Amino acid sequence: MNHDEITELAELGQQLRVDSVRATAAAGSGHATSSMSAADLTAVLFARHLRYDFENPESPSNDRFILSKGHASPVLYAAYKAAGAITDDELMTFRTYGSRLDGHPTPRIPWVDVATGSLGQGLPVGVGMALTAKRLDRTDCRVWVMCGDSELAEGSIWEAAEQAGYDHLDNLTAIVDVNRLGQRGPTRHGHDLDAYARRFHAFGWHTIEVDGHDVGAIDAAYQEAASTAGEPTVILARTLKGKGVAATEDREGLHGKPLKDSEGAIRELGGVRNIRIQVQRPTGAEALARHEGRLELPRYDKGGDEVATRNAFGEALTALGSARGDVVTLDGEVGDSTRAEFFSKEHPDRYFEFFIAEQQLVAAAVGMAARGWTPYASTFAAFLTRAHDFIRMAAISDVAINLVGSHAGVEIGEDGPSQMGVEDLSMFRAIHKSTVLYPCDANQTARLTAEMAGLPGVSYLRTSRSGMPVIYGPDEEFHVGGSKVLRSGDADRVTVIGAGQTVHEALAAADVLAGEGVDVRVIDLYSVKPVDRRTLREAASATGCLLTVEDHHEEGGIGDAVLDAFHDGRPTPRLVRLAVRMMPGSGKPEELLRAAGIDAESIAAAVRLLVEEAVVR
């Protein structure tokens, strides 16, 4: 760059600072000083390196930019203004009700792919996008992720560092705005860039240390990153929080606040500018077309051999992958248990291994979904809790991801409580706009696995370890929001509602009770969210009393899902819940189902008690 270009870039940096100060001052809140440290890094990226068509944000040829330090949103929005994507008037709506310029970026803005603001998530999501570009879209898209130094304390950053180094993601660049100050004071390593470089280098990254306020040096660093082959690059930029204003520069205690004297600060920064930049458009080819074909799901004989729902999931997913080229599968080093590995045999090019790193597993699914792919990520149901914060953020990102948790409930037996998912239904039900499915049979599992591919938002499928009877034919249909009434008659005295294993327990109990002259209705509530309100209300009005049975803790699962049908002030049925209330140990599945009081015998006993005590007719 020549002297003029350098001056212009420095001016652009100042403009981003001024606009960050103005936006936060107008809002009366927001992270001015965190934006000021990142201004030069952002200016050089947008003006000279990012290849992005603001009119066609979905193009797979576009580079992607993720502001992992999402609290520095003012500098991002200021860059959008400089790029002509938003007006100055809109910039001044920052953080106001109804504005799309939220306190932390969300995809309500068309150029934001994923929500950030929970720190440590941008880099692992970026790994997912870099993998997408390299292995799926096969474009020369670059992924740029701007991190804060504080967030390098998050383990998820190192899951991403390991994955990116191992996969040689040279299309991924992490830019770390090392401004030395976290929210409440200095970070662990302050301005010791070497400390961070040693860590990234050990994980197989190319590292560059740079003065984050020297636009020429930043430009050279971006160029070096873009031309580095075989390794991801991290640019460690020494910056000053609140840079450019004496009252704020490198000072503690100013995190997350507008400047006290914003007018004076704007003057000190050289006043309001109106530099416009032309972000360069990508020139690369569009992504490869994806094949579409006829879906031929596996078919299981009704009444035939028992089949574990996890097996049916693996087989259905493989079939789905044959029919739809957009379906990708992500494993957390348990593909042999979840049966996701069936997919890898047929579609190795769309199978991704993340080893035991559930945060990276889910983050990669988010990144791939944000790029238009249909990911299925699976591990044990219990271990999806490891990624809860990523799942929560995925809902804010409004991406369509499919998560599958195997080894649900005490039914897994000998492995003991650490491996038993008994909180998963609760976790997933509380996610905004989520879908929660829990099949009890192989044909049902196959259908629901395929159904998930078309759903918006976060979808969850819960599978089980042991074989279960096949009670539905292969042509039976199952819809999200539906249920199946498996036993029903005019003399039903209670409705027993289960899902997964407890459907079979309920059927066995119904048979025993029928022999005793007590009729019960049995509902298979395979769609836990949304729940089949009509069927539940009919059952309530017909039998008066509902008995829910679930291989899950009593809070937030099937019992609560059933009540979802009755919370609008209409008459509520009597409800009795059977659920896992103890801390299970090891044992045979049937011993543990019994101990938890959710087996056929426990159901029958509960119904008998209700009949005897005349709680039911």
Next chain:
Amino acid sequence: MNHDEITELAELGQQLRVDSVRATAAAGSGHATSSMSAADLTAVLFARHLRYDFENPESPSNDRFILSKGHASPVLYAAYKAAGAITDDELMTFRTYGSRLDGHPTPRIPWVDVATGSLGQGLPVGVGMALTAKRLDRTDCRVWVMCGDSELAEGSIWEAAEQAGYDHLDNLTAIVDVNRLGQRGPTRHGHDLDAYARRFHAFGWHTIEVDGHDVGAIDAAYQEAASTAGEPTVILARTLKGKGVAATEDREGLHGKPLKDSEGAIRELGGVRNIRIQVQRPTGAEALARHEGRLELPRYDKGGDEVATRNAFGEALTALGSARGDVVTLDGEVGDSTRAEFFSKEHPDRYFEFFIAEQQLVAAAVGMAARGWTPYASTFAAFLTRAHDFIRMAAISDVAINLVGSHAGVEIGEDGPSQMGVEDLSMFRAIHKSTVLYPCDANQTARLTAEMAGLPGVSYLRTSRSGMPVIYGPDEEFHVGGSKVLRSGDADRVTVIGAGQTVHEALAAADVLAGEGVDVRVIDLYSVKPVDRRTLREAASATGCLLTVEDHHEEGGIGDAVLDAFHDGRPTPRLVRLAVRMMPGSGKPEELLRAAGIDAESIAAAVRLLVEEAVVR
């Protein structure tokens, strides 16, 4: 060591292998090959380095041993047998119903401090114990953590590596059983010990590479670890999965299974032995005494200035710390927001900073609680989801930890959805034996903060960002499992139930409605779990209809908690729920409460509708 000693140790290693093969064969399940790789490492540790009094496991002078690779439980139980702590008969109960020898270790065994089995947790918990020994108990206890190589992919390992390096925890030793094979195949780095050494070294650790089947070399490594000052040590041990049996040694596809020919394997390993070892007892001094004094909680004027509950928490916690020397505070780099930092001013020696690493934050609390301290760990409510798997495991560990989440709900305003805890009540309610508290006033917060210190299990306190009216006097008492009826009369037509901010909204709505001639009962449900069943049942029977209002998603929160009072088959009241059903953006708190339909006006409107439609009397 002389030749005889070496031979004896090698023999002990073989005994641990044989007993692992025997236990898994008897159980018909379990991780034989993962135990066989770790046998020599375990043998040398127990025979020559661990200082532990099996008859006095709580002694702070004891070393601690955490089997982070919990699936290798057979080798741990075999070591217990060799140490005389359990009999061979008990060893053979492995994984059977009712045995304390679960598939993965839990504290049902007195010498197991914390449950393991969710990988990547042992090391961060060990960091908490090492900090306890160094800064709280001030004993020369060593903490030994045995990890698998696969679990080094978990980000939580690197949160721990960073914390331990930064805190110079030279009383912590990680032993990594690098057997090259994960569950479904080879690990990322196979037997490349250097790859791991580079990573740990970059994080400030002393590293030792060793042949994990050479007992002499292992012994030297443990000695070097114990004598290394100023840095934690990691021993990277090259081992073979299934070591000692040709059919299993270094073979894929044998994870988590008993050996096919266990009799032959036992012969090949030299048959059953009965070596007894005497684990050396600790000689160090006992821990320092902890002071106990009179608790003087802060007092707030009823009807005086508004006070944020997070402020009251910080002040109460500080007072509690003055009264009780066992109370410690853990921060995740947001102490200025959660107000935990108030504690640091008065009690810096019992204040621990974990930066932005929520898994390590909670894991350290678990480690400290397991050592008899009373930890309060706090961050934003939203970010506690990051540690969900650790909270789940804490319940299995049966430790008493106090977690505090600030910035709950849409009420935080401008920062936007990434910072809003709207799933936290659901997450915590579904934790086994948890307590969930949600105060609406400063005096109530102070009391509940103090109450938590005496509770078993996982306790959660939800605090809010903005100031709230002080509606209770400083002498009002609040009990876990209680509630407060704030408005009540014979003509009540609906009961409005809130907690936190929505209590104030409910009171305002009640005033408006009273002016319109509609009386409503108002309940402050500050104890979300356990819930005050009696009061709720009385209200239901008095008013027929319950209206819950919560700054939380509709699933798993206060609405569901209220129904917990009615799920034993008794008549269920009509229920209407107001909750956060949309995806919030930024805005002023009052704008967002309105948009979510949980403010006073929304409550009043809902009650009017119920009255008009004659749903209520």
